[in-house]
Amino acid sequence: MRHSFIVTLAAACAALTALPAFGDDAVPSAERGHVVAVVSGCHDCHSAGYPESGGILDPATALAGSGVGFRGPWGTTYPSNLRLVAAERDEAGFVKHLSTLKTLPPMPYFNLHAMPETDIRSLFLYIRSLGEPGEPAPAYVPPGEEPTTPYIVFAPPTMPAG
Template structure:
């Protein structure tokens, strides 16, 4: 028994001593990441046709981006193919990126409010899906020519601002 405890202690000490080493992503992380993807609305934009098909899109097609644009005063943005993106960045780069402001309609405040553990679970889940699809179209600045279908989020019929009254 003492020998077993000594071996276990040595293994734990050795593991703790590995600079920057992380345990491999487990099934629990991947399941949690899948849950977060489903409940946070990621598929609504990052999976083509997801909203229109009431979520009835095979998981094999999830998070491959969309050529449907989202246009507003910020220009026209496209939901990235996360399955390609997450193969190009490591987990730490993803954590840093998730904490940065992003163009609409990406709900950046919601993403920034997530814990590191949640963001890591999302990263690990998306990576577990493997590479699929093509990159989304590039951002188009305001007034630029948009060659794809897009949703228009331009505010209309706004009341005058209080300072203008």
């Protein structure tokens, strides 16, 4: 009985060490980058059609940006083509860019600042593995100007005086 417990425990430990590590002690990999992109919600906005598909990823549109904007008091912003962002930088430049990036809503850039560097490096490797960068997302549209693309209104309702 004791022998089978030790064998089972050893097998469980071996299986755990085969899982991708998290945090700064992890080794960067494209596979880990894929996990980071899914769990961090990158595909939710930066991969056209991803939310509508129930999370089924189309490799042709993965992280290639979207033509559907987010309109609010700041104007209309578009999820950028992250393939272009990665193509324009080396790995160190990508880490610096994401670690210091400030954007308009609804992008939660501050979450990127909290991401472990190894995860950012993994995200870079994953994005670079996706293929040709493609075209940029539509340009920012300032407040008061009408976008020429579909958009989602992303602003709180006006509250009645109370």
